[in-house]
Amino acid sequence: MITDEDVVVCPVCGHEQTITICPSVNVTTDPEMREKVLTGELFEFSCDECSFAGYAGYPFVYEDKETNGGFLIYLEPDCEDREVGIEGDIADQVIYHERPMRLVADMNALKEKIFIFEAGLDDRVVELFKVLTLAKMRDDDPEKIPDELKFTKRDVVDGEEVLVFTAFRDEELMGTLELPYALYQTCVLTGEPIWDVPITECAAVDSKWILERLGDQDGSDEETV
Ligand SMILES: [Zn+2]
Structure with missing residues (x-):
């Protein structure tokens, strides 16, 4: 050390x-x-x-x-x-x-x-997974949804493989969220062109990173602030 x-x-x-x-x-x-x-x-x-x-x-x-x-x-x-x-x-x-x-x-x-x-996951796919999950939750009930998810572990619940996230709102802990691993696999396909671009430096891969690339994919030239 x-x-x-x-x-x-x-x-x-x-x-x-x-x-x-x-x-x-x-x-x-x-x-x-x-x-x-x-x-x-x-x-x-x-x-x-x-x-x-x-x-x-x-x-x-x-x-x-x-x-x-x-x-x-x-x-x-x-x-x-x-x-x-x-x-x-x-x-x-x-x-x-x-x-x-x-x-x-x-x-x-x-x-x-x-x-x-x-856990053997790809953090870029996890970021896409979180962005899509939060967007979907926002449609359901914008007042009660978390504004941040943090991955904690991969688990098996009732025979189904799940990814467990900790949910936060305004930096306050809200609880945990179990989401099907199958949705992660869907995200691998959804974001496909993004994964092909190599990351050469030590990069910040977070929600901003994925949102910028989702924008590019749509052919939009708007800058994400
Ligand atoms: Zn002191």
Whole structure:
């Protein structure tokens, strides 16, 4: 495990302190790190002055070289960019020219990507799945529908394979949603031309990413804001 030092500012009292951070983990060589990332333990810090406890946000690389062929996720807190180049040793590894490299801006998005790739799913298809599901729900009852879905796991309920999502509205947890895996398979066909375009950089693949590409597919030249 590689460690480094970083200065964090306590959000409560403003005290600055130097903490030891872990800028990258490779769960293939350090499998116990997976849990520490998922629980947030790896990012915890407590203030020496006021004993506030919270999470330190810093750029972080999560690598899994084995599961379903391997994947890499780069967390850059509050990142506004849609694509970044990953430099150095990691970029030289041929594996990531073939496997997903993703950019995320917060820990929940990082966790969701880990769950998606571990479940053997394509995160681009999952984003299409979420966009279509939310659009359909909006038609039913716009007042009571979630505004965000996060994938949690693949499961079997009453003999039927389902994808389980956590639903949020205004960042409040609403509950979980089980949707048939068959709908995911339909999305693979629905979005077909989109999947053929390779993603060369470490990219943010989220609802905005899929909406931009759905727009292109319709031949629309409107810019998605
Ligand atoms: Zn403090």
